[in-house]
Amino acid sequence: MTKIDQIETWILDIPTIRGHVLSMTTMREQSVVLVRVRFSDGSIGLGEGTSIGGMSYGAESAESIKSAIDCYIGPALIGHDGDNINGAIALAEKVVRGNPIARCAVETALWDGLARRLDVPLSQLFGGAVREAMPCAWTLASGNSETDIAEALEMIETRRHNIFKLKIGKRPVRADIEHVGKIKQALGDRASIRVDVNQAWSIHDARWGLKGLQEIGVDLVEQPIRAGLTTALRGLTTGYEIAVMADEALQGPEDAMSVAAERSADVFAVKIAQSGGLKRGSEVVAIAQAAGIELYAGTMLEAGIGTAAALQLFATVDQLAWGSELFGPLLLTDQIQAEPITYADFSVHVPQGPGIAVTLDLDKVEFYRRDRNRSLHSIAGE
Ligand code: MUC
Numbered sequence: 001m002t003k004i005d006q007i008e009t010w011i012l013d014i015p016t017i018r019g020h021v022l023s024m025t026t027m028r029e030q031s032v033v034l035v036r037v038r039f040s041d042g043s044i045g046l047g048e049g050t051s052i053g054g055m056s057y058g059a060e061s062a063e064s065i066k067s068a069i070d071c072y073i074g075p076a077l078i079g080h081d082g083d084n085i086n087g088a089i090a091l092a093e094k095v096v097r098g099n100p101i102a103r104c105a106v107e108t109a110l111w112d113g114l115a116r117r118l119d120v121p122l123s124q125l126f127g128g129a130v131r132e133a134m135p136c137a138w139t140l141a142s143g144n145s146e147t148d149i150a151e152a153l154e155m156i157e158t159r160r161h162n163i164f165k166l167k168i169g170k171r172p173v174r175a176d177i178e179h180v181g182k183i184k185q186a187l188g189d190r191a192s193i194r195v196d197v198n199q200a201w202s203i204h205d206a207r208w209g210l211k212g213l214q215e216i217g218v219d220l221v222e223q224p225i226r227a228g229l230t231t232a233l234r235g236l237t238t239g240y241e242i243a244v245m246a247d248e249a250l251q252g253p254e255d256a257m258s259v260a261a262e263r264s265a266d267v268f269a270v271k272i273a274q275s276g277g278l279k280r281g282s283e284v285v286a287i288a289q290a291a292g293i294e295l296y297a298g299t300m301l302e303a304g305i306g307t308a309a310a311l312q313l314f315a316t317v318d319q320l321a322w323g324s325e326l327f328g329p330l331l332l333t334d335q336i337q338a339e340p341i342t343y344a345d346f347s348v349h350v351p352q353g354p355g356i357a358v359t360l361d362l363d364k365v366e367f368y369r370r371d372r373n374r375s376l377h378s379i380a381g382e
């Protein structure tokens, strides 16, 4: 039996390339919880747990993720069979309620470790990859229409992205519609424009918002109202032609089941972290597919480890009608993985190799870790 011997965590604080203005906060750095699991045969697995804007996006933060792993998930899993990931998931869900990002981070490391031991890509453990690349959106969130237009034009010119998600909801609805309209007018049919409100609108705001966005020619609106308002979300989905996507409303398969049962959304933004791991994420995917809901591979703006893990899962999903937004590493000033993830031809390319197919750049990890009291060699495991 290959036992789980050790579970280590580090918080890394990495600056973003510019302020990322969301309805609830402005991000200037991303705090990443890096997880390394060491197994009894000497193999290792990597995972990442990352949220957005401290606790302003959701209930978890880098600090809570680290403490949930260090104090609860880790101690429960030490000594457990590293090849029995279903057993480990059940145990983690028994000792920790909620905290899906923390559970995802550890589970990712278990899948990575198992796939590396078997010398196969992680995607193979989910039935095999059906694609090597997928369309990848970029988020325009500088807070300024002109800066956003310049950024988008450059992305189209360099063939990096032609799907843009605009973060709105901070300003009054009319001002947001004006901002989105300027960008849509500048880009015309060269790009797909979508918006993410991150729950900021009231139901009444949302009616005006969806009407205005639809008139401008925006393709999709993400989580316009509070996550719990699924019946009201259904009213918006059925009331307008513009596609409505659920994001924060989907905290795992049970939420996915309720949203699907009510047909409250046209599209699911599936995030491995928010779903509570790759396995539960794959279940959210299955619920969407069974309900005729379309799919989009979402991000918590993870760095390279979490992004590579998500790429492995979404490489196995046959219908990804709205593509992905797995661009997290590009929003950061620096990469923590040794091998860059390739973004080209308006797509993100799935790293090829065993496990999540990326390894750590230990110098970068050392540089960005919040607690620098331990030496590089302790991270390297030497
Ligand atoms: C979210 O709410 O979807 C994804 C892309 C981005 O810019 O922010 C995120 C989170």
Ligand code: MG
Pocket (backbone or CB within 6 Å): 196, 198, 222, 223, 247, 248, 269
């Ligand atoms: Mg969102």
